[in-house]
Amino acid sequence: MDVARLAGVSQKTVSRVFNNEAYVSAEVRRRVLEAAEELGYRLNHAARALASGRTRSIGVVSLGTALYGPASLLIGIERAARDTGYALRVVYTLEGDPGGIAGAIDFLLNQGVDGIVISEPIDEEADEGTVWAGVDVPVLVLGAPAPFGAARTLCAGVGADLLARAATEHLLDLGHATVHHLAGPQRWYAARDRLAGWRAALADRGCDQPPVVEGDWSAASGYAAGRELAADADVTAVFAANDDMAIGLMRALVEAGRRVPDDVSVIGFDDTPVAAYVTPPLTTMRQPFDPVAQEGLRLLVHAIEKPDVDLPPAHDPPVDLVLRASTAPAPSRTPLSRGRRTATRPRNVPRTGAPADGGLSDHP
Template sequence: MTRVGAQGGGATAPRAVDVARLAGVSQKTVSRVFNGERYVSEDVRRRVLEAAEGLGYRLNNAARALASGRTRSIGVVTLGTALYGPASLLIGIERATRDAGYALRVVNTLEGEPGGIAGAVESLLDQGVDGIVVSEPIDEGTPSLSVDVPVLVLGAPAEFGSPRVVTAGVGAESLARAATEHLLDLGHVTVHHLAGPQRWFAARDRLIGWRAALAARDRRQPPVVEGDWSAASGYAAGQELAAAGEVTAVFAANDDMAIGLIRGLADAGLRVPEDVSVVGFDDIPVSAYVTPPLTTVRQPFDAVAQEGLRLLVQAIEKPDAEPAPASDPPVDLVVRGSTAPPPVR
């Protein structure tokens, strides 16, 4: 169909401002109607939809939103970072959201940004989303937030007051425990831990899993070395651990640090895995091609995203139904060449 602009200038696509002018309302009101937001009178809705129909402007989307009371859109609050874990989880969320028939709206926050989560949530609510996914991996000390749509929490950010809050997680604690147990099963007396920055919830979970594995077998817990997720911090940790002596096994909280750790140990004269075994976390694509190939635990990003979106969509579409139970994410230990029994001394 040929669409004619409000000013009669030919076959130009109509704009929201054209609809607002014809309906005699503000452009913000047009947005509220199309997003299915409340607190818009029926007379105003009718005028806006009639104007949209006359102009041929997004009539089907507007009518569908009005009829269902939903915009079929989901908002995501996530840390703006290129780190493998958060970026991979966001990709999984995007796929799961599209498969569920919803549009995705993303607002990134910055590490250390005051009020970043609260501002991101408010921005998404202004866009009329039907539900919100909070995939915020860092503890920013955000106070409790109140929203009027269901919320899916990935990780452990601020508490939410919401019609329904559902949770899903990547199971970092159980994955870290499996990584540590693998090294103990090989015969290592204990396992050192190269932790991620403790402001990150995932780093805390991996630390907890490491400690639980050692405690379950009544093994000594060596002092923790903390990195910043980078290979450079892993390299520095490798130098530090090599100087400490009596280190035969290390569980690193991500693969980048594990790869740096191996290089740091090598430059200090220690071989992996002949002298020190190393396990990483994430299974980044390059981990199979470093020397030696890295033993690691694979995070189930797609599975977690699909499970979480299933719970969120149910909360949106069946608000009175009993919440579905969440299933445990799988543990996938990928054994490669960086682990072996301890050296005989």
Template sequence: MSRAVGRGGGSAVSRSADVAQLAGVSRKTVSRVFNDEPYVSADVRRRVLEAAEELDYRRNNAARALASGRTRSIGVVTLGTAGYGVASLLVGIERAVRDAGYALRVVSTLEGEPAGIARAVDSLLDQGVDGIVVSEPVDDGEVPVRVDVPVLFLGAPPVFDVPRMVTAGVGADVLARAATDHLLDLGHTTVHHLAGPQRWYAARDRLKGWQTALGARGRSQPPVIEGDWSAASGYAAGRELASDTSVTAVFAAGDDMAIGLIHALVQAGRRVPEDVSVVGFDDNPVFAYVTPPLTTARQPFDAAAKEGLRLLVHAIEKPDVDLPPASPPPVELVLRSSTAPPPGLKRGKRGDLAAPPAPKP
């Protein structure tokens, strides 16, 4: 889903004129100061810079006011982590930016640092980027920053005010629903959920998809266990669930947590998938080679990045034209050997579910 919102606020040229008027110089002199050209006295340079600071006028605004109009660069704000999902999305963004003919500027943030996004955006604006991609998965509340270029919020809701906003999702809630439906289709009465940390937008989307799938079929929603994306938190959840023999299916919000969960279940004597089926999320290629190979929801990192960048470039290059319709992200469930019908059900000859035969009298 994508949308664009136009707002007022004036052009970079008009603000350049404001700086010139406040400093008592020409607009050309303002341009010379910000491009560090010679033949500008120290007093004039000081007055221009003081006026620019008072008006919150950025260096990149001056650059965009030059004849070239744009720098053909796009900035990315992303969480600095080695996690598979975040890193894979960043790789997809990098490819899409370069394929679109733009240079890439990346600034990383730290989880739990609310001011980090504002500083990252400020840094990118100071570099004169034409647009910004926010691939920031953690909810740190409203961000007090003023932006004057189009912004793509990828997989997360808007966190600050922008002149033209583009949103593009990865369909995490739809994927989570597909993962849960798969387990219900196998015959499981309900599905437990090992969620990610709820400060993460992605974890909330996956929780929502799980809830939607169960609610649509009138199934009970077991208590949610919240992990932290790590295999260790999955292992802890597995130890908690292993003692409950009514648990026959678990949807984990991340592949790492799913692997930790499976390890704990097997240690406790619960077979996977014969006793408990497990589905992960992301499709980290490594987990096709564990025992059992992990069934998982594959995130469309490249497709989401490409579609989002297509819309962002449109917003940059055609600011007065409405955005084209967005293509929905693909939904793909990778079926491997960690899921099966629950104990007491078996596959029929055509793959349909069948109850065990009644005992002979």
């Protein structure tokens, strides 16, 4: 084989490199790939698929939306897939379509994909047991409960409830008597998980649980909620289920004469690119999109290529609180609950920063 001869390795080693197998050093892999490029060799994926019984493709079912969370997770999946040697085939669903997931999975199975990733954050109330019997490839579900039973179902991702709990605890650690919650639409798994984490944090500290205000992820809905919350003088801390709603909320509070963070502390969720550049810069929970995608693809490829071998241990993604200027200690007029700690950082959560807030950061 010309590639093996030029690279100075065996044909078996060339085959291992082209099949993205382990036990090949980085130096040998580099020589083989450079030799293949010099000779103009292009891997025949169709022939390899016939030989292996696999198409080396992974199907992805994703909600068709420009919202930051789902879009960022899809980008993370695409990045992670580059290192696996598998091609992606993406099918988008539409919000409000009960048969969307079923139709997308059926389409991908007809394309012969070796595995499926479901990044679908909404309940669509599909009929149970109608289409799932034929799902005979491994299925990875990201950030939500599996919507059906497949031959092998995998899950990856840090629970949004853990991040929401850390966000709420941060505000309680600053001395706020309780924390109000601006929730996302409850048809979304992520919104329900964040609501559950907020409730759990308050319950653990023995704090009152104020009525929940529900938005639709948009800054406009956050602004409307902010006008409502600004009228309540007892509101000193708000956890918003995403950054867009938090930004709209802050504007409404300031327009109503409630200073952020002097009168009301606000924390968001996601760490969108704009969060560091609003006034004041927004404290938020950073979602680990890339680590979740990498971990999920690692497990899925293992399940595809080694179906009879137990999955490797899962790695928990980080819980990352980004401290900026929108949160501060509770106003002095607010009494502290008995026995509450008043540390300025939450427990077991790393401190990070952003250049826009002008403060110190534990990271370069």
